[in-house]
Amino acid sequence: MSKKQFRPRRRTWLAPLAYALPVMALAAAALILWGDQIRDLIGIAVKLAVIS
Amino acid sequence: MSKIRLPGRAARLVSGVLAFLLMLTLTSTCLAWQVNRVATDSDLHGEIATDSRITAMQMERVRQRVAELAGEYHFREETAMQFITEESLAEYSREVIAWWMGLLGENPETEAPQWDTSELEQAIREDALFQEHTPANMRRTTARDLIAYEIGMEINRAVLPVRSDILSIAMPKVLEKVAVPVYMRYLAMVPILCAGASAVLALLILLATLRRASKAARYIGIALAAAALCIVTVGVVVYLLDITGMIGEISTLLAAQVSLLTKRVALQSGLFAAGCLAAGLALIALHQKDMRRLYRIRRSVQA
Numbered sequence: 001m002s003k004k005q006f007r008p009r010r011r012t013w014l015a016p017l018a019y020a021l022p023v024m025a026l027a028a029a030a031l032i033l034w035g036d037q038i039r040d041l042i043g044i045a046v047k048l049a050v051i052s
Numbered sequence: 053m054s055k056i057r058l059p060g061r062a063a064r065l066v067s068g069v070l071a072f073l074l075m076l077t078l079t080s081t082c083l084a085w086q087v088n089r090v091a092t093d094s095d096l097h098g099e100i101a102t103d104s105r106i107t108a109m110q111m112e113r114v115r116q117r118v119a120e121l122a123g124e125y126h127f128r129e130e131t132a133m134q135f136i137t138e139e140s141l142a143e144y145s146r147e148v149i150a151w152w153m154g155l156l157g158e159n160p161e162t163e164a165p166q167w168d169t170s171e172l173e174q175a176i177r178e179d180a181l182f183q184e185h186t187p188a189n190m191r192r193t194t195a196r197d198l199i200a201y202e203i204g205m206e207i208n209r210a211v212l213p214v215r216s217d218i219l220s221i222a223m224p225k226v227l228e229k230v231a232v233p234v235y236m237r238y239l240a241m242v243p244i245l246c247a248g249a250s251a252v253l254a255l256l257i258l259l260a261t262l263r264r265a266s267k268a269a270r271y272i273g274i275a276l277a278a279a280a281l282c283i284v285t286v287g288v289v290v291y292l293l294d295i296t297g298m299i300g301e302i303s304t305l306l307a308a309q310v311s312l313l314t315k316r317v318a319l320q321s322g323l324f325a326a327g328c329l330a331a332g333l334a335l336i337a338l339h340q341k342d343m344r345r346l347y348r349i350r351r352s353v354q355a
Contacts, residue, residue, distance in 0.1 A: 009343075012270065012336060016277035019075055023282045027289050035293065043298050050302045051213045 056346055057263040064267075067260045071271040071278075074253040078279035081246035082324045083286060086317050088239055094153045100312045101145040101211070107138045109305055110210040114141075117206040121199050126185035127176050132203055135172045141211065148212050155223045158233050162224055164216035167207045173200035213303040266342035273335025280329035283321055290314070 059067065089096060100106065114136055115129075122129045147165045154160050176182055176195040186194055208216075226232065254272050261267035296314060300307035 012274075012340060015274045015336075016281060016332060019072055019274055019278035020281035020285070023076075023079070024285045027285050031289050031292060039293060039298065042293070042295055046299050046302060049214050049218060050299060050306055051209050051215055 056350065059261045059263050059267050063260045063263070067257050067267070067271045070253050070257045070260065071275040074250055074257070074272065074275035075278040075282065077246050077250040077253060078275065078328060079282040079286070081243050081250060082279075082283050082321055084239075084246055085243040085324075086321055088243055089320075090313065090317065091156070091239060092153075092236065094149055096313075096316065097149045097153070098146055100309055100316070101149055102142040103312060104138075106305070106309055106312070107141055107145075109308060110141050110207075111136070111138055113210045113305065114203070114206055118203060121202055125182065125194060125199055127179040127182035127199070131175050131179045131182075132172055132199075135175070136203075136207065141207070144207070145211050152212070152216075152219065155219060156232050156236055160223060160227070162220040164208070164212065164220065167204045167211075169196075169200035169204040172203060176200065210305060213306045264342070266339045269335040269342075270339035273332040273339065275332070276328040276335065277332030280325040280332065283325040283328070287318055287321060 115133065118129050118132045118136075121127075122132070144165070144167055151161060151165055173195045176199055177191050182195070183191065253275075257271045257275075258265070258268045261271065296307050296311045299310055
């Protein structure tokens with residue numbers, strides 16, 4: 001058995017960030033690539049449905 | 053000294069994949085729960101619509117319109133405003149919410165509830181100032197069509213600043229094509245299914261790392277903490293889209309309600325994420341403590 005497995009690693013604390021990074025990157029990419037279009041679509045729906 | 057047992061490479065790989073899936077199901081549980089709340093919880097919408105700040109904004113808007121009409125058609129504002137109180141507006145708001153939430157159910161009522169203006173119309177016709185400035189043969193039509201009707205429309209717009217005629221026309225057509233009530237029942241099941249899947253995945257991680265329970269704590273803890281980060285990310289994305297700002301450009305009243313709604317949703321999601329983060333970090337700390345203990349044992353044996 002490797003000695004390394006017994007050492008408590010500080011990087012274990014960063015593991016949640018590593019796991020969440022793909023989701024965070026996907027969300028950021030979606031916002032950058034489609035954020036304006038999503039806002040435009042919502043804006044059109046709001047203008048159609050909402051009375052001032 | 054008995055041999056220290058740890059999960060093998062295959063078990064660690066499987067646990068890692070399961071932990072990633074657990075992170076996704078936990079995030080989905082939170083998001084599905086909030087979507088379900090917004091779509092089906094009429095108590096939540098009732099609390100927002102009858103919030104004192106919202107009712108005060110609605111009263112101010114109606115009061116302004118009554119003042120305009122009183123100036124134009126010469127009647128006392130108090131004559132109309134005696135029928136329009138915060139309690140009556142709140143009651144009307146509750147009726148409207150019951151109506152539009154019913155649009156997603158079986159046999160929806162397509163016509164939105166209207167504010168009853170009959171007493172208001174009568175009071176205006178009997179107003180001394182109104183009678184002084186309006187010929188007798190014009191009083192009925194003026195009071196009904198030009199004053200009471202306008203006040204009623206303003207109250208409708210203040211309470212439901214949405215084109216209800218679009219909903220009235222569109223919803224029956226949507227219901228013909230799509231079984232909305234059936235999908236609403238499925239929507240209610242989604243957070244429960246996601247929570248169930250999370251429990252199953254946690255159990256599978258436990259089985260995969262049966263040799264040492266603290267390793268299961270590590271992977272489950274990582275999934276919990278990562279889910280908290282994902283939930284916060286989704287919240288930040290929604291905040292950056294600035295939907296409230298877009299609505300605010302057209303209707304400050306509706307924007308105020310949407311803002312209250314997003315704050316409630318954000319608070320509950322934030323509490324869920326905080327709970328996941330705390331639990332996750334606690335489990336990781338348990339794992340680290342166990343590994344330190346094993347490391348000390350191993351070093352003392354080798355020494």
